[in-house]
Amino acid sequence: xxxxxxxxxxxxxxxxxxxxxxxxxxxxxxxxxxxxxxxxxxxxxxxxxxxxxxx
Amino acid sequence: xxxxxxxxxxxxxxxxxxxxxxxxxxxxxxxxxxxxxxxxxxxxxxxxxxxxxxxxxxxxxxxxxxxxxxxxxxxxxxxxxxxxxxxxxxxxxxxxxxxxxxxxxxxxxxxxxxxxxxxxxxxxxxxxxxxxxxxxxxxxxxxxxxxxxxxxxxxxxxxxxxxxxxxxxxxxxxxxxxxxxxxxxxxxxxxxxxxxxxxxxxxxxxxxxxxxxxxxxxxxxxxxxxxxxxxxxxxxxxxxxxxxxxxxxxxxxxxxxxxxxxxxxxxxxxxxxxxxxxxxxxxxxxxxxxxxxxxxxxxxxxxxxxxxxxxxxxxxxxxxxxxxxxxxxxxxxxxxxxxxxxxxxxxxxxxxxxxxxxxxxxxxxxxxxxxxxxxxxxxxxxxxxxxxxxxxxxxxxxxxxxxxxxxxxxxxxxxxxxxxxxxxxxxxxxxxxxxxxxxxxxxxxxxxxxxxxxxxxxxxxxxxxxxxxxxxxxxxxxxxxxxxxxxxxxxxxxxxxxxxxxxxxxxxxxxxxxxxxxxxxxxxxxxxxxxxxxxxxxxxxxxxxxxxxxxxxxxxxxxxxxxxxxxxxxxxxxxxxxxxxxxxxxxxxxxxxxxxxxxxxxxxxxxxxxxxxxxxxxxxxxxxxxxxxxxxxxxxxxxxxxxxxxxxxxxxxxxxxxxxxxxxxxxxxxxxxxxxxxxxxxxxxxxxxxxxxxxxxxxxxxxxxxxxxxxxxxxxxxxxxxxxxxxxxxxxxxxxxxxxxxxxxxxxxxxxxxxxxxxxxxx
Numbered sequence: 131x132x133x134x135x136x137x138x139x140x141x142x143x144x145x146x147x148x149x150x151x152x153x154x155x156x157x158x159x160x161x162x163x164x165x166x167x168x169x170x171x172x173x174x175x176x177x178x179x180x181x182x183x184x185x
Numbered sequence: 186x187x188x189x190x191x192x193x194x195x196x197x198x199x200x201x202x203x204x205x206x207x208x209x210x211x212x213x214x215x216x217x218x219x220x221x222x223x224x225x226x227x228x229x230x231x232x233x234x235x236x237x238x239x240x241x242x243x244x245x246x247x248x249x250x251x252x253x254x255x256x257x258x259x260x261x262x263x264x265x266x267x268x269x270x271x272x273x274x275x276x277x278x279x280x281x282x283x284x285x286x287x288x289x290x291x292x293x294x295x296x297x298x299x300x301x302x303x304x305x306x307x308x309x310x311x312x313x314x315x316x317x318x319x320x321x322x323x324x325x326x327x328x329x330x331x332x333x334x335x336x337x338x339x340x341x342x343x344x345x346x347x348x349x350x351x352x353x354x355x356x357x358x359x360x361x362x363x364x365x366x367x368x369x370x371x372x373x374x375x376x377x378x379x380x381x382x383x384x385x386x387x388x389x390x391x392x393x394x395x396x397x398x399x400x401x402x403x404x405x406x407x408x409x410x411x412x413x414x415x416x417x418x419x420x421x422x423x424x425x426x427x428x429x430x431x432x433x434x435x436x437x438x439x440x441x442x443x444x445x446x447x448x449x450x451x452x453x454x455x456x457x458x459x460x461x462x463x464x465x466x467x468x469x470x471x472x473x474x475x476x477x478x479x480x481x482x483x484x485x486x487x488x489x490x491x492x493x494x495x496x497x498x499x500x501x502x503x504x505x506x507x508x509x510x511x512x513x514x515x516x517x518x519x520x521x522x523x524x525x526x527x528x529x530x531x532x533x534x535x536x537x538x539x540x541x542x543x544x545x546x547x548x549x550x551x552x553x554x555x556x557x558x559x560x561x562x563x564x565x566x567x568x569x570x571x572x573x574x575x576x577x578x579x580x581x582x583x584x585x586x587x588x589x590x591x592x593x594x595x596x597x598x599x600x601x602x603x604x605x606x607x608x609x610x611x612x613x614x615x616x617x618x619x620x621x622x623x624x625x626x627x628x629x630x631x632x633x634x635x636x637x638x639x640x641x642x643x644x645x646x647x648x649x650x651x652x653x654x655x656x657x658x659x660x661x662x663x664x665x666x667x668x669x670x671x672x673x674x675x676x677x678x679x680x681x682x683x684x685x686x687x688x689x690x691x692x693x694x695x696x697x698x699x700x701x702x703x704x705x706x707x708x709x710x711x712x713x714x715x716x717x718x719x720x721x722x723x724x725x726x727x728x729x730x731x732x733x734x735x736x737x738x739x740x741x742x743x744x745x746x747x748x749x750x751x752x753x754x755x756x757x758x759x760x761x762x763x764x765x766x767x768x769x770x771x772x773x774x775x776x777x778x779x780x781x782x783x784x785x786x787x788x789x790x791x792x793x794x795x796x797x798x799x800x801x802x803x804x805x806x807x808x809x810x811x812x813x814x815x816x817x818x819x820x821x822x823x824x825x826x827x828x829x830x831x832x833x834x835x836x837x838x839x840x841x842x843x844x845x846x847x848x849x850x851x852x853x854x855x856x857x858x859x860x861x862x863x864x865x866x867x868x869x870x871x872x873x874x875x876x877x878x879x880x881x882x883x884x885x886x887x888x889x890x891x892x893x894x895x896x897x898x899x900x901x902x903x904x905x906x907x908x909x910x911x912x913x914x915x916x917x918x919x920x921x922x923x924x925x926x927x928x929x930x931x932x933x934x935x936x937x938x939x940x941x942x943x944x945x946x947x948x
Contacts, residue, residue, distance in 0.1 A: 134364060138368075138371055142374075145341075145344050152336045153333055156332045161329075166259050166280070166282040
């Protein structure tokens with residue numbers, strides 16, 4: 131159980147990293163347009179379209 | 186395909202292999218404008234006109250930011266980005282769906298801004314230069330900071346929740362003191378971040394209002410968070426008592442989430458609001474020396490001589506210098522029939538020249554036109570509209586007062602009787618009475634009802650619309666464009682030979698640009714018509730089989746056939762067709778009624794609402810329509826001022842009025858009503874002064890909005906009763922010292938959860 135004294139601080143470090151990443155993404159403008167990004171994954175981009183043609 | 190505009194767009198999309206667009210789109214696009222003349226955007230190739238929306242980049246490329254009209258769903262953004270990405274001289278196109286803007290880099294050596302504008306127009310969108318608005322930038326900053334607070338609270342909630350579970354389990358089955366202490370310290374550290382960073386807006390809001398002597402919902406929220414945090418920190422330091430870090434983080438997160446969603450709705454609407462430039466043309470022709478030169482609308486100044494051709498929107502307030510024509514002022518006055526203008530008359534920016542060619546002398550730049558003044562007034566009217574104080578805030582004021590009094594009494598009593606228990610009992614009282622459920626009762630129900638209505642085709646933008654809807658007694662409809670589709674059709678033909686008469690009239694109307702001409706577009710025109718000419722606002726004449734022929738108003742037709750009798754009756758708009766020797770036909774024209782207008786009016790009447798018609802149209806068609814739909818009352822032939830006065834009169838007699846309209850002329854009326862809805866094709870200005878917008882081309886969601894408002898009020902009522910009853914029962918128990926703080930925390934979470942689940946029933 132003594133391992134908790136090491137594991138919990140490590141978990142905290144991960145948590146801080148995750149928060150930092152998220153804040154960076156927000157400041158970078160990645161969440162400015164929540165309407166579009168939700169759909170982007172469904173849209174073929176140009177390369178994928180050409181790939182479909184070859185199949 | 187309904188018109189050449191649609192066809193051009195569809196063939197372009199298919200031709201470039203981007204037809205996946207039709208599979209991906211979730212809404213039907215606006216009908217695009219007919220193809221524009223090549224000169225429309227040339228003014229933007231001029232460096233002066235590029236100031237503000239085109240910026241230089243380091244590598245010689247330039248970045249343009251444009252406002253796009255007609256971007257309706259994510260498929261549009263995909264289509265634009267894919268298409269522009271394949272054009273030579275363009276790179277990194279990025280469309281923002283929320284802002285409706287496009288940013289794209291172009292190489293001035295390979296392409297010109299006007300080519301970019303034309304490409305967008307060809308795809309079916311309406312491009313305008315984008316100019317930063319301070320308010321919009323502020324809104325963006327707020328959005329980001331709200332997201333940051335929410336993100337921190339969310340991640341922290343998960344962490345603290347994990348340790349919370351371990352601590353609760355430890356309470357039940359025992360836990361070594363050193364581990365308990367470790368978890369409490371870690372929780373304290375994370376909760377500190379939540380309280381200091383994420384919850385600061387609650388503290389600030391509560392404090393600002395308190396300084397001004399107002400007790401708002403944020404005050405008990407701030408108190409609960411603050412006190413629970415301080416008590417838990419105290420317990421951690423002294424290694425006694427209970428900690429509530431998990432409750433603090435969860436409570437903060439859910440409250441922030443509710444506010445974030447609310448803010449999203451308002452931000453989206455705000456960003457889509459029109460500004461001046463999207464109502465005015467991009468460029469126009471100005472006299473410079475002996476030539477007509479295309480200049481950007483922003484460059485127009487008072488005194489400039491402008492050339493306006495048929496079909497153009499007038500860019501600035503001006504007087505007619507020469508020429509004659511007819512101006513369609515439907516957007517301003519609601520009058521469908523264009524007004525004839527000649528030298529000496531004045532015209533307003535934003536109106537459409539439907540016939541003729543005019544030379545205009547501008548009396549003011551576009552920035553100080555009547556239109557821009559009106560836009561500004563509207564913006565202010567929207568801010569000044571008395572907002573119903575939120576129910577929760579009203580309850581909160583009394584609730585907080587009582588709560589603090591009770592806590593103080595409890596503390597005083599127990600410090601006399603059992604000083605060592607006084608702190609923990611007082612804390613129990615405060616935690617048990619924590620107004621989480623009360624604070625969540627209204628916003629969760631409103632959010633759920635708004636989301637439901639959105640799926641039903643109604644977008645609510647006003648903050649208090651759902652509350653106001655419950656008190657509405659009168660529903661007032663505008664006629665043209667709201668109950669009707671604003672398109673003429675031939676209702677009746679009176680003639681000895683109706684088919685020949687129709688064909689001949691259609692042949693003449695081919696040369697007309699008046700809205701009436703479109704009523705004849707479905708008829709195959711007769712051949713052999715020559716020398717046709719349109720007389721603006723009156724009719725069309727020509728030569729047919731060796732004789733003169735005319736179609737138009739009775740007075741106009743009498744010029745070639747003086748013996749023409751009076752119109753058959755005055756219940757409809759009649760036009761005549763005659764040759765010099767013979768009267769051929771009378772046509773009755775009517776505006777087409779929306780297919781669901783009758784059923785919606787009937788549904789609203791069944792709810793016990795008084796239904797009225799309010800129209801600027803003075804013709805007998807108004808009363809006829811009101812009778813046909815079974816409306817209770819009507820006001821016909823009213824000017825915009827009279828309309829507002831009529832609404833105010835109703836309000837003074839105790840009525841609560843809901844207005845449904847579409848035009849620019851309706852905007853002041855919409856702002857005057859207690860609650861206003863705009864139909865789907867409404868002008869952007871009308872939309873911006875409305876509390877709700879119909880998303881589809883149907884009136885049906887109107888009736889549903891009343892249902893939603895009713896259910897929403899019932900749910901809020903249930904939530905409030907539950908929250909107050911829970912607090913009412915639990916506070917005396919806690920004051921008596923029978924509730925340990927951990928039980929208080931569990932009770933608090935359970936009652937909040939119940940409120941959230943109850944609100945979700947609205948979905």
